[in-house]
Amino acid sequence: MRLLVLASVAILARAQPFWKCCDFGEVFNPNSYQCDKDLTKRLEVMTNFTNFMAEGVDGTCFEATQDGIITLQLLWGKIIPKALTIGNFFPKCCPLGYFYNSQLHSCATKEDFQHDFVQGRVVKVGLPHCKLIVDNPDPVDPDADYCLDEDFQGKLIRRECRKDRNICEKQRCVKKCCPDGKSFVGGDHCLDTYSNGVNMSFSTVIHDPKAPFALISNRTCSRIFLMSEERYIFNLLKNGVFRFYQNITESFVEEGLDAPNSYCIEHSNSPKGMGFFFFKCFPDLKIEEKFVYTKWSKILSCVFLVLTILIYLLLGETRNLFGKILINYCVGTLLLFLLLIYVHTDLEPNDSFCILLGYSLIFFSTALFAWLNVMCCDIWLTFGTTKHSIGITQRRKDLKRLLVYMSYGWGVPLILTLIIYMFTSLNVLPYEIQPFVGTTQCFIESRTNNYAGVLFLRLPHLIIQIINTVLFVQTISYCLRIKNEINKIDDTIRHQQKYKFKRDQERLFLILKLSVIMGVNYSFDALSAFVKMSDFGTVAKYIEVTWDCINCLQGVFIFLIFICKRKIYNDFLRKLNIRRTDHLLQNTQTHSMSSATTRFSLKNGRNSLK
Structure with missing residues (x-):
């Protein structure tokens, strides 16, 4: 009798349908208690009875999740999770409704599938x-x-x-x-x-x-x-x-x-x-330690370069020639630093984009040295010329000089970049001097026994920097010679000459600041390209890192020299229509009269950095 009861229970259990809670191709979301589209199909319930939750009746159903099979009980319209089963599932290579394509090692859909070979109610798909x-x-x-x-x-x-x-x-x-x-x-x-x-x-x-x-x-x-x-x-x-x-x-x-x-x-x-x-x-390239440190210096410089450009444009400081030169230099430096920040964040070469990025770095790194050279030449021409024009004549001369500067500042980098591109594409040079761009790194590559980077990039930069250094030395020599001549003339003329020399002397102090900030550091950068400092030990390595960090703070130094001045501050307040108190205004006027001799002017005050 007992055996008969057990057999009856087994028959009833087998006759009871195995319900899937959601529809075929859907899976239960335990967070929203709703059925979502099954995007992975890695665990599936095999049954002909689906979408039990849509029946609107009480009972029990089963559904696959990422963690296993969950049992849900529906009672009075409420969904109650009962248990999570993690056990043995039938290993099927493709999802339900798919057969295996042995030629492509892929899965293809199958109409009216039965999958009689599947043993069990739940299948685990693939070998991920x-x-x-x-x-x-x-x-x-x-x-x-x-x-x-x-x-x-x-x-x-x-x-x-x-x-x-x-x-x-x-x-x-x-x-x-x-x-x-x-x-x-x-x-x-x-x-x-x-x-x-x-x-x-x-x-x-x-x-x-x-x-x-x-x-x-x-x-x-x-x-x-x-x-x-x-x-x-x-x-x-x-x-x-x-x-x-x-x-x-x-x-x-x-x-x-x-x-x-x-x-x-x-x-x-x-x-x-x-x-x-x-x-x-592509191997995971380890970014050099100095690039990890200089990255933040570049980011800080970019912020101050943007502020310098905006303030100069807002206050109309670009009306004079030197202001236009400075804006071009700031724009070139800003774009170079932004590209370097990106490259040092993501060094993965990516075919055509990597090549474009490499040539862009070549162009803007050369533009930085070219515009620095323009700045040095303009300062040297100003101190080396005693004849000055006024009015329309001076504006015409400034316009002609600006066009020459623009042609040089952007033309030389373009020509150099096109030359490198031409030789890279034609591949006609010997291996020792054949340039490679974008194959293993997004820049002109440094390879064993290959000196293309030195010949086509580092050497032109070094030559430009040597010219800049010569121009600075000549400018300083000129100012010292003028001072000696002033001491030899009579007192009446000496007073007037001293007034002019004091103004020029303050110009010179600013030039010396620029020479230290923009000249000496870049000279070290140009020279260090020929020698790997890390080969000389830890001390030399950290000296290079420290120097590079200072060198990458160009935007901060430019902001301090050209923006952090009383004149720019007062002009900025006037531009924003902010009135100061009479006491402060009187002090400002007094200071402006006393500092009339301290304005850094190019061409008799027309091209001024005040």
Whole structure:
């Protein structure tokens, strides 16, 4: 009698339907207590009874979550979680409603699916954590993780996760960028798509594309870039070796499966391209210690450079020639620092964008030295010329000089950049002086026994800086010579000459400040490009870091010299219509009269830095 009761209970339990809480393709969200679209399909409930929550009746249903299978009880319209089951699930290679495509190692939809081979109510999909996946291995490893699925003919296929790579000696192993079932969507983000796999027939550089292969899932490095077949020369051999032409050594390099920074193949779905592509792993470059420190100096300089430009434009200080020169110099320095901050934050080469970034750095780094040279020349011409014009004649001369300065300040960097671009594209120079831009770094590259960076970039910068130093020395010599001549003339003329010399002397003090801030530091920068200071020990290394940090504070120094002055402060208050008290105004007027001789003017006060 007892056996009869137990048999009856078992029959009733089997007859009771196994309900899925949500509809097919949906999953229960434990946070919102609603059914959302299942984007991953990694854990699914297999049953013909779905969408129990929409029935509006009391009872129990089951649903998959990221953590396992949850049991829900519906009572009087309320959802009550009962239990979370984490146990043994049937390992299926593709989601429910899909069969396995053994040629593409992907999944394809199946109409009116039954999946009679599935044992159990819940399936776990794919092998997303596996490094090496082999289809139908011979012999079978009973201890290995695996999944089962049927192909389009209904034949059962076993996929195993292997820890060793001995299988790669028998058949080709192909590196796939994303884990099993995933592919690139909207960039290099691996998302579950299942339907892409790896199509070996997408490229002519793959030898014997129809031969069977195993998949090494997960890329071997964290950062990759697209390998365009139009730009790079490479092949994937039948034995799984990746062979490519390396510009650094001007020879072919063969990388086996153990190479840390090798290739991978992946399907990409992004605005830049759709389809299968080769990608090359790029090693995680360690940013030099000095760039870590100077990054914050550059950020601070950028803030003060922006303030300097805005205040000069607001107060109309660009009406004089020197003001226009300073604005151009500030703009060039600002853009250079912004690019350097970006490069030192993200050093990953990225094909055409990396090349554009490299040439931009070449252009603006040269523009910084060129406009510094313009500033030095203008100061030297002002002190070295005794004849001055006034009125329209002076404005015409200033305009002509400005056009010459603009042509030089922006033209020389453009010409130098175009020369480097031409030789890089033509590749006609010997390796020792052949420039390379954007292949391994987003700048003109420093390679072993290659001196293109020195020849095309560092040497021009050094020459410009030597010219600047000569101009500063000549300017100082001129001022000292004038002072000696003043001491030799009579008292009446001496008084007038001393008045003029006092004004010029204060100009000279400002010039000396600029020479220290803009000249000496950049001279060290130009010279240090020829010598690696870290080779001389820790002390020399930290001297270079300290000097570079000071050098990168150019924006702060410019702001202190040209903006932090009483005249700029008063002009700024007047511009904002802020009235000061009579006492302060009287002191300001008195100070303005007493400081009339201290204005830094170019061309008899027309081009003034007050």
